[in-house]
Amino acid sequence: TGGMNISARxxxxxxxxKRAVADVQFRIEGPVVAHLQQTFADDWHFATGEELAxxxxxxxxxxRGEALARGIRSGPNEHLxxxxxxxxxxxxxxxxxxxxxxxxxxxxxxxxxxxxxAALRGVEVTLYLPRFGEQPFVHWAxxxxxxxxxxxxxxxxxxxxxxxxxKLLVVDGAWLLxxxxxxxxxxxxxxxxxxxxxxxxxxARRAIEYMEGTARKGGGEDLTLEKVDAxxxxxxxxxxxxxxxxxxx
Numbered sequence: 001t002g003g004m005n006i007s008a009r010x011x012x013x014x015x016x017x018k019r020a021v022a023d024v025q026f027r028i029e030g031p032v033v034a035h036l037q038q039t040f041a042d043d044w045h046f047a048t049g050e051e052l053a054x055x056x057x058x059x060x061x062x063x064r065g066e067a068l069a070r071g072i073r074s075g076p077n078e079h080l081x082x083x084x085x086x087x088x089x090x091x092x093x094x095x096x097x098x099x100x101x102x103x104x105x106x107x108x109x110x111x112x113x114x115x116x117x118a119a120l121r122g123v124e125v126t127l128y129l130p131r132f133g134e135q136p137f138v139h140w141a142x143x144x145x146x147x148x149x150x151x152x153x154x155x156x157x158x159x160x161x162x163x164x165x166x167k168l169l170v171v172d173g174a175w176l177l178x179x180x181x182x183x184x185x186x187x188x189x190x191x192x193x194x195x196x197x198x199x200x201x202x203x204a205r206r207a208i209e210y211m212e213g214t215a216r217k218g219g220g221e222d223l224t225l226e227k228v229d230a231x232x233x234x235x236x237x238x239x240x241x242x243x244x245x246x247x248x249x
Contacts, residue, residue: 003167020162030064035071067200075192083181084188090171094123099170101128101211105142106184106246116152131158144243150225159218176204
């Protein structure tokens with residue numbers, strides 16, 4: 001599982017580096033695979049009317065490794081807000097560090113509060129965001145939010161190209177959230193998403209190393225309040241105007 005789309009841009013290295021996409025995928029083994037299988041079976045039944053059941057589709061799955069994991073599906077149905085509350089709970093439980101990487105970042109007010117509260121209580125919070133947005137309107141709106149985080153001590157790193165499509169969240173170097181969900185209204189309330197939470201220090205450490213390494217390779221730059229305020233008036237008006245449409249982006 002992970003954030004990779006099935007498209008030429010995501011599966012093959014393109015000639016144009018500005019349009020290249022980097023992503024991360026995880027191979028999942030063990031009982032948690034049944035969570036993915038059940039989600040697929042339910043979606044298949046909804047789309048085709050065919051029920052996938054029995055040992056042929058759900059064989060016994062042996063335990064693999066030491067990590068504890070749980071599948072989290074979300075969407076505009078009975079699983080509404082499952083991803084949202086998982087992210088809020090993760091931010092509020094952080095004690096030492098919080099690392100977040102997402103390609104599309106349009107947070108709700110409650111999410112802004114949770115992240116900023118973590119920073120204010122001494123948690124080292126780092127946001128890894130793309131320097132150049134794949135979807136301009138989303139990128140402009142996201143930029144209009146960043147001053148709120150910088151003001152409260154959140155570290156914001158902008159990187160790329162290539163455009164990094166990875167979605168990762170690590171709490172205290174021990175808990176990891178992976179999958180398809182972005183931190184924007186579409187993923188949190190509208191889209192059908194699937195994520196996996198993992199309790200494993202080794203995997204969490206690898207995810208942090210990936211985020212830091214990706215930022216370095218992409219010429220990662222620490223954003224500051226001064227840089228945000230230095231935007232020209234037309235750019236600031238553009239970003240703020242686009243922000244008004246955040247619930248629809």
